Amino acid sequence: xxxxxxxxxxxxxxxxxxxxxxxxxxxxxxxxxxxxxxAAMLGxxxxxxLVLAALLALLIALCFAEVGSRFDSxxxxxxxxxxxxxxxxxxxVGWMLSWVGIISWAALSNGFCVVLGKLVPAVNHGALRYLxxxxxxxxxxxxxxxxxxxxxxxxxxxxxxxxxxxxVYIVVGVLHIRGDLFTPFAPKGYGATAEATLLLLxxxxxxxxxxxxxxxxxxxxxxxxxxxxxxxALVCGVYLAVFLxxxxxxxxxxxxxxxxxxxxxxxxxxxGGLLIAVGIVVSVFGINAGAALVSPRKVYAxxxxxDLPRVIARVDExxxxxxxxxxxxxxxxxxLSLSGTFKDLAILGxxxxxxxxxxxxxxxxxxxxxxxxxxxxxxxxxxxxxxGFRVPLGPVIxxxxxxxxxxxxxxxxxxxxxAGLAAxxxxxxxxxxxxxxxxxxxxxxx
Numbered sequence: 001x002x003x004x005x006x007x008x009x010x011x012x013x014x015x016x017x018x019x020x021x022x023x024x025x026x027x028x029x030x031x032x033x034x035x036x037x038x039a040a041m042l043g044x045x046x047x048x049x050l051v052l053a054a055l056l057a058l059l060i061a062l063c064f065a066e067v068g069s070r071f072d073s074x075x076x077x078x079x080x081x082x083x084x085x086x087x088x089x090x091x092x093v094g095w096m097l098s099w100v101g102i103i104s105w106a107a108l109s110n111g112f113c114v115v116l117g118k119l120v121p122a123v124n125h126g127a128l129r130y131l132x133x134x135x136x137x138x139x140x141x142x143x144x145x146x147x148x149x150x151x152x153x154x155x156x157x158x159x160x161x162x163x164x165x166x167x168v169y170i171v172v173g174v175l176h177i178r179g180d181l182f183t184p185f186a187p188k189g190y191g192a193t194a195e196a197t198l199l200l201l202x203x204x205x206x207x208x209x210x211x212x213x214x215x216x217x218x219x220x221x222x223x224x225x226x227x228x229x230x231x232x233a234l235v236c237g238v239y240l241a242v243f244l245x246x247x248x249x250x251x252x253x254x255x256x257x258x259x260x261x262x263x264x265x266x267x268x269x270x271x272g273g274l275l276i277a278v279g280i281v282v283s284v285f286g287i288n289a290g291a292a293l294v295s296p297r298k299v300y301a302x303x304x305x306x307d308l309p310r311v312i313a314r315v316d317e318x319x320x321x322x323x324x325x326x327x328x329x330x331x332x333x334x335x336l337s338l339s340g341t342f343k344d345l346a347i348l349g350x351x352x353x354x355x356x357x358x359x360x361x362x363x364x365x366x367x368x369x370x371x372x373x374x375x376x377x378x379x380x381x382x383x384x385x386x387x388g389f390r391v392p393l394g395p396v397i398x399x400x401x402x403x404x405x406x407x408x409x410x411x412x413x414x415x416x417x418x419a420g421l422a423a424x425x426x427x428x429x430x431x432x433x434x435x436x437x438x439x440x441x442x443x444x445x446x
Contacts, residue, residue, distance in 0.1 A: 009074065009215045010148060010320025015223045017152040018210050020159035022231035024290035025206030027162060029115065029280055031239060034203055035246040036259035041196040043254065045186035047243045049196040054236040056197070057204035059401040061228045062391045063361040064208055068224035069388030070367060074215030075301030076208060077356030082305065084363040088431060093355055094302045095427035096420075100352040101295035102329055103345045106336035108291055109133040112284045119277055133337050136285075140292035141330035147319050148216045151293040158286030163238070165279030169264055169272075170241045176267040177248030198411055203239065205353055207231050208360075209290060213297045216320075225389035295333070300325035307434045350412055351420020358405050364391060364398040 038046035067080045075082075078097055082090025113132050117124030123132050144151040210227050214220035242260065246253055250263035264272030300322040303312035312324045336345070391397045409417070 008315040008317060008320060009322070011216055011218050012147070012149040012320070013152050013213060013217045013223075015218075015226055017149075017156055018213075018217060018223050018227040019230050019234075020152070020156035021213075021290050021294060022207050022210035022227055023159045023234065024155055024162075024286040025209040025294075026204060026231065026235050027166075027238065028206075028283055028287050029111070030203050031166065031242055031283075032258065032260040032276060032280055034200065034239075035243050036253055036256040038196050038200055038243070039247060039253045039259070040255040041188070041192040041199075042190070043185065043187040044182045044247050045190065045193075046196055046200075047240060047247065049193055050200050050239055050243055051236070052193075053197045053200035054204060054232070054239070056201055056404050057207075058232050059397050059404060060357050060361065061207050061232050063364050063398050063401050064211060065225035065228045065389050066391045067360055067363045067367065068211045068214065068228070069221045072214055072217075072220045073301075074213055074297050074304070076212035076214070076298070077360050078298065078301050079214075080363050081356075081359040084366050085359060087307075087435070089359060090305075091302070091307050091431045091434065092424055092427055093359060094298065094307060095430065096348070096352045096355045096423060098295075098298045098302060099345075099423065100349050101291065101298045102332045103336060104349060105137065105288070105291040105295050105329070105333040107343070107346050108284065108288045109137050109333070109337055112136055112281070112288055115277075115280045115284050119281060130338060134334050136288060137292070137330055137334055137337070140289055141326055144292050144296065144326050145319070145321060145323055148213065148293065148321060151289070155286065155289040155293060158282060158289050162279065162283040162286045165275050165282070166238060166242065168275060169260065169268075169279075170238075170245055173245035173249050173263065173267060174241075177245065179248075181248050181251060198408070201408070204232070204235060207235075208356060209294045212294045212301075215297075221388055296322060296325040296329040299329055306438050307431070347416045347419050348423050350416045351423070354405050354409055355420070355424070358402055361398045361401040361405070365395055 035046070038049060042049055064077075067084075068076075071079055071083070073079055075094065076097070078090055078094035081093040110129075110133050113123055113129045116132070117129075122128055140151070140154075143154060207228055210231065211224050214224060217223045246259050246263045249267055250256070250259055252262065253259045256262055258276075261273050261276040264276050266272070268275065299308065300313055302308040303310055303325065312328060313322060314324050315321065316323045
């Protein structure tokens with residue numbers, strides 16, 4: 001099954017480009033901070049909580065891999081929900097993802113100023129902070145106005161660059177690990193395992209960003225599952241190695257605000273602290289580069305299907321880029337960045353995760369049922385559906401993934417849930433307006 005093909009978008013993104021988008025979206029500043037938070041709960045046993053969190057996140061990623069292997073158009077979870085559950089559910093998913101993408105880009109550009117300010121203090125003060133923040137977004141938008149491949153190349157470069165300091169930290173740190181720092185393994189027992197797993201689970205979110213620009217991938221139905229599973233394996237390996245090195249080389253890891261920098265200073269000297277500081281800056285820049293490419297595609301996907309004015313979905317013939325979507329996303333993100341309202345709106349990101357995860361996991365079951373119904377009626381299962389990736393164990397993984405999402409919702413602050421619900425309700429009038437425009441257009445065409 002394939003959704004409507006994405007106009008004149010250029011299919012130039014390789015498997016490596018797609019993987020880089022996923023790595024950039026998942027690995028951020030948290031990798032340098034989480035070992036201290038988790039160790040304060042479980043001690044060295046936090047490494048087991050990390051593996052458990054990775055396995056739970058993998059359940060959701062597997063669902064994205066199966067559903068994503070059925071579609072070849074841009075939009076990610078929005079496309080999956082719209083094609084599986086209809087226009088309204090699809091619109092609400094796309095509405096949330098588009099706004100959260102814009103808000104996140106505004107927040108990330110400001111986050112870049114914060115981490116850069118630790119190396120260059122002047123960046124964090126006065127007008128210079130705004131100039132750097134807006135300048136960063138403008139530069140990345142300009143790059144993405146040229147070609148998707150160029151934006152992806154920058155994302156790929158910084159995806160590799162952010163891993164280099166981490167690789168040095170791991171390789172050198174392994175030589176300094178002390179076995180005695182792993183005993184006792186669980187000094188406080190295992191009572192906080194669920195809490196630690198919940199904390200670490202959020203360290204793996206973001207992988208879904210890599211599936212959004214499917215309309216610009218060379219072979220999306222093969223690239224999406226390969227990229228998702230590769231990203232999850234790579235991220236889990238990197239996180240686990242960082243945890244083990246940090247715990248095994250730094251006795252004061254538990255509760256430390258910047259444990260990786262402190263540990264690296266122990267076995268790399270002053271250069272270690274600088275290495276991690278630069279690594280954080282590069283990491284946050286890489287996330288910005290990925291957001292600059294992915295966020296406009298979320299807006300484009302809604303416009304292409306008529307859920308936003310179709311003028312936003314226009315694609316430049318020479319570059320194959322949805323320029324209107326790129327410019328609109330940049331302008332809105334810049335306004336939010338300058339006004340500071342992104343800080344209040346950032347809480348919508350929590351609910352947005354569930355809004356895309358739950359429909360995608362349920363879509364696995366619905367689309368399989370449709371395959372069976374077509375097969376029974378003699379219609380076949382659809383070429384792409386037969387070729388696509390299939391999650392093992394029948395309905396076990398998608399149902400477990402949905403249950404996991406419910407668990408996450410139950411552990412989410414009520415204020416964040418209410419804010420997300422309000423955002424969903426706010427989208428209803430826009431959906432009705434889009435439906436009215438569609439009906440009027442159909443009537444005029446008839």
